[in-house]
Amino acid sequence: MMRALRWIAAAVMAAGAVWITIDMLNEAYGSGPPYFGRTVNMDKWTSPWFALVAINALVLLIVVTLLTTWRRPADERG
Secondary structure (H helix, E strand, O other): OOOHHOOOOHHHHHHHHHHHHHHHHHHHOOOOOOOOOOOOOOOOOOOOHHHHHHHHHHHHHHHHHEEEEHOOOOOOOO
């Protein structure tokens, strides 16, 4: 049961990270040249890549930890 919950939690976190990444890239690059989203002030524009890499690395670390952490059931412990 706990293994299934870990897989579900990992899938939800990965889906959330993908959603955040797509949303941030769409906001930053928008739909058309010169790649601006809702703001036209290009002098204030910043690249979202640093934040995306940090968020995705954190989510990847958490997902890997969730999926590789293994506990023996209480009746198998010595």
